[in-house]
Amino acid sequence: MHPLIRSFGFLFSPMLLALLSGAMAVSAPPSCEQWGVFEVELEGPATGNPFLGVELSATFSHDDQSITAAGFYDGDGVYRVRFSPPSQGKWKYRSASNAVELDGKSGEFEATAPGAGNHGPVEVAHEFHFAYADGSPYKPIGTTCYAWTSQPESLQRQTLKTLSESPFNKLRMCVFPKRYTWNQNDPSLYAFEGTPPNQWDFSRYNPKFFQHLEKQIVELAKQGVQADLILLHPYDDGRWGFDRMSDDADDRYLRYVVSRLAAYRNVWWSLANEWDFMKHKQESDWDRMIQVVSDADPYRRLTSIHNGYILYNHNNPLLTHASIQNGSAAEEAGRAVLYRDAYRKPIVLDEVKYEGDIPLRWGNLSAEEMVHRFWEGTVAGCYVTHGECYLSDDDVLWWAKGGVLKGESPARIAFLRDVLLGSPASGLNPIDKWQAPNICGKPAEYYLVYFGTSQPKTWEFSLPRHELEDGMTFKAEVLDTWNMTTTPVDGEFHAKSHSQYEFKDAEGRSIDLPGKPYIALRITRADHE
């Protein structure tokens, strides 16, 4: 076997005979981008049940950093350990295994500068926000295609194409297939060995299934899309039984997934969708499984658990952010901000109901309301996720299967994305959180004022006092969030203390507004750069 370099420098595999013999006979060591995937490929036992009986890991070392990653069996006698180097320079590694063929294999590689488009994994930044590991801001603009990787190949290609032309940079997606209204088709690959619908050996995985999943995760990475990977979900209803595995099978499955995927920098762990709808599990099972994933993941990728009706305790320190379903929370900014107070973590409103026309009340928002909820969530200092449920003769609804987007919200969400890209890197926060829920920004620098469904004709220039000083100068633009227009307001505004709570314009100026719904103001500091 030979070193294997996969597309986009995303995966590099130094499968060398020298390595297999345990020697370090590599004269020019292989290389891998920082935050890329370096893969150690080894041959080992193929008899018995290698998924159960063989333990494998490798420890990667660089200067004073040392990271141990679990390996996994990939079928046909092939074992792999994947590693994503968090810093540049020479890394050495050495494997450990209870199988002699896999134990003590060592080598080294060079972690090189990241290539174009590689900003590293997304991490929590500034308490309520996110950033790439290289420091560049990441503003989640998510969408939802739960079972897209379980659809026919042509549909998957179409989904990827649609995503590439969309504003979305995060995708909520399930590992397992989905059984639900408008989702009755079986997939062609399953995660376990066995016979569909429900004769499985939960101790033996299907490498082809995971290889395919990985391929699609890499495709998302190429497009700059984070894979918000839902590890378990209730939309099975006993057809396949993936919603009711034993504790042991769940934990093993989670460790296997993490060992395969944790090195991919665009993977987020979502322990479950609607965890409380999985009636075969107790809440304590989720506590345990969150711990299993955390223990297994040497990178501590972003981790969440998504609710149905009962919110999980997002104050669990192993959860990096709160992934929340609650449509009402995005109806007005004064609600969503309470989640920030409760959890002091990034709040991702991952289901606020979907644009569409299905009879179920969670799937028939107008496009206007979908966009409105994005803005309400944004001014509350939170992030909102899109979904789309338009009825279709072929039962291909974006929310579950992907395909094409039919709604009118994505274009407007792209407009919001552009606004966010021009906003402070440290994130938008409510300025006076319990008093002026429609104003967010960064004090004395940048403000968004969102008027929602009200349609004022004028707005008196007035900002919460925080960090303002008399004489600070601002310019303003009127944003029509639905019609996607940006109209500069003539002149400048000079802050002047008006009360112990607010500053107004020194000349008492107001701003004319179009008297339509869904209008926002962007107010930015004009007297410094």
Add this chain to the structure above:
Amino acid sequence: MHPLIRSFGFLFSPMLLALLSGAMAVSAPPSCEQWGVFEVELEGPATGNPFLGVELSATFSHDDQSITAAGFYDGDGVYRVRFSPPSQGKWKYRSASNAVELDGKSGEFEATAPGAGNHGPVEVAHEFHFAYADGSPYKPIGTTCYAWTSQPESLQRQTLKTLSESPFNKLRMCVFPKRYTWNQNDPSLYAFEGTPPNQWDFSRYNPKFFQHLEKQIVELAKQGVQADLILLHPYDDGRWGFDRMSDDADDRYLRYVVSRLAAYRNVWWSLANEWDFMKHKQESDWDRMIQVVSDADPYRRLTSIHNGYILYNHNNPLLTHASIQNGSAAEEAGRAVLYRDAYRKPIVLDEVKYEGDIPLRWGNLSAEEMVHRFWEGTVAGCYVTHGECYLSDDDVLWWAKGGVLKGESPARIAFLRDVLLGSPASGLNPIDKWQAPNICGKPAEYYLVYFGTSQPKTWEFSLPRHELEDGMTFKAEVLDTWNMTTTPVDGEFHAKSHSQYEFKDAEGRSIDLPGKPYIALRITRADHE
């Protein structure tokens, strides 16, 4: 010395010579009401610093129950161990101490049936609500007089009289005095030995201070008022220094307070008011102090910690309920309900701004708005606390000092209290929490629909589907929450399934409303008792 029985059977002290000798020579054992206070009074060392050097506790046993309560030094060589028997019958006790005079003292007493008005301590019930230990419901209708026990005696008497004529059954009150606008007077008693304003020996307490505090807590108990006792607060600003004691002094103080007061059944622990405004403490200090109180209190009285701007993590399992300051949360029910989701505990909105006319924005709600917030909080399945800040030449503002109530909200809050007293004992909960935030109740039995500031002329009979069946019969009453009137609606309503989400009246009937703000409907089941 002789047995001491304090007023209202609240405190009983079997200080017998026989007991002092360690013998059990009592022929007719003393008695104490269940949930009353039984006090073991002992003589011990009066030299050195008994507060620091002498350890004392007693273990009380009844059948298979065994409870150890810490004792405390009460000055003049007198030590006490207070105990509140949670069940009736014969209790035996035995003391333990590092002082030989206090060690191994034993005795017994009979815990008798509780007297009139003694329902035991308040506990959490039905996840989001409260009940007395005897099972009778307790619906908190709180108010706030932070420093009332630090005022002149005549004013304290007036406060108690006002409370006795008010709807309030919970009082937020501080142990320490308060230094703040409209609160500049020094108290006559301090918790520590020393010289005011700030020369204290934090290792020596002032028994007279605590005896007075206990007397007022007993007075509140007689009136059925829970003492929501704020153990630490930031309104000191260094004048006395009670806001910046050392960790050791804080922990000792907390243990001393708990040893003196935990046996009083109407005591709740509020670790702090506006904990995050106490800049000399870290958040981890609060974690520690909550643990100290919990460890010291054998009854685990209701325990909370109240925020300024940053909410403490109310998911801490040692906290029994969330005591929250956030006026905006009570502006509309769709907000407050999110706290229930986040904490899954009773939510007490202990500061939603106050009725009054001071210039600060947290102290000038209209009476209408104060009452409105009580109703919004109520239909969200939470509890709201009152406060009043009317300017006064004598600087006696109810919110801080007590005195008399001047506002118009208490009478309307009494109307709400009466509504609550007639509502299901298990509490009012949102029925369809993220869809119909203005409807609470108990499905298929009892509903409150609150229209807030909107003023509809009619309301189509429509209820969330939960537990409803075709043909169930309801009657309705129109409640004018401001004018305190209850008007029955003619006829009955017969539930009929209308959609997958709601039931309407079988004949499509609507209810006429007065077209005024602050109107509610009470809808109750008519076809069963």
